Amino acid sequence: MHELSVAQSIVEIIQQHIPESEWARVAAVRLKIGAVAGVVPESLEFSFQAITAESLLSHARLEIESVPFRIHCNACDVTLENEIGFAVCGTCGSTDTKILSGSELNITEIEITEPEAEML
């Protein structure tokens, strides 16, 4: 449900980088979302489409790169991935671990198409 507020924040960040008059040229917005960030990609795409439908951003698509949840165990010196987000080492059971990734909710790039002849 909070994907709607996340989509709103994405639009605000686009606004800060691309003037509204050029929004029709925004082809894609690239995001990195961690596996345990608590954001559902499909739901975010739907929310983004819904709030941009009536705007010049209606052709922009979200390209979401998923980042796995990864920990490093200091006790047995291994790096592990798991989907749920266990912070305890799955190999030796140690709690001396460091979370490396998985909580990201970042906007990384905006892809812009070159202005077409008739638009000039």
Add this chain to the structure above:
Amino acid sequence: MSVVTIERKVLEKNDELASKNRELFQHHGTFVVNIVSSPGSGKTSILERTLEHLKGKLRIAVIEGDVQTDFDAQRVAKFDVPVVQIVTNGGCHLDAKLVQDALGNIALKGIQLLVIENVGNLVCPANYDLGEHSKVVVASTTEGDDKPLKYPAMFRNASVLLVNKIDLLPYVNCNITELKNNALQINPALNVFETSCITKQGIDMWCAWLESQVKNYPLINDYPVPRKIRDSNNKQR
């Protein structure tokens, strides 16, 4: 085709406002907790028992977050503490801006503990830093023992887990050891307290934790402290 590189956190605006809230709390020496849980876990009941238990010991203020109604603020106001109700009108979580606005209606001066009760929802509030020092997650025995695995984000970011409705344990399908293990697999640093708002079991331990944390955020010297504390300090001298 060209690409504009951005590399920013999507919720950075919220995080910035949360930092401002945190600075304000730091300035006043107020320790702040953000209580989160699914609806009906007993957040407000725990808050009532907490206010009862800490009456005369700590100066407390409350921010209540709900989708509709000020019922919770009315319940809390009976304990004679400053309380502000945030009604989100459908919004599924509190954010730093809503809290910042609410802070305009609370005099933090002299407040040692501010409790923010979030909207009942185990998903959305996890993403929104409010500027609190600690997140407290409540999971009740009636919800079963697999909540931490189903909603890990909330448990990962919390400092405390309150396992509430512990008095109902004999009647519900919940393995308390399993519940705690699941939570500690997600976040080994969690402080876990078992509580009941009916028998008041564990409320003293939880309140002792709050008091120990409050000590880390001393009020600025010229602020008056509650009489009871002042009196007991005088006795010690």
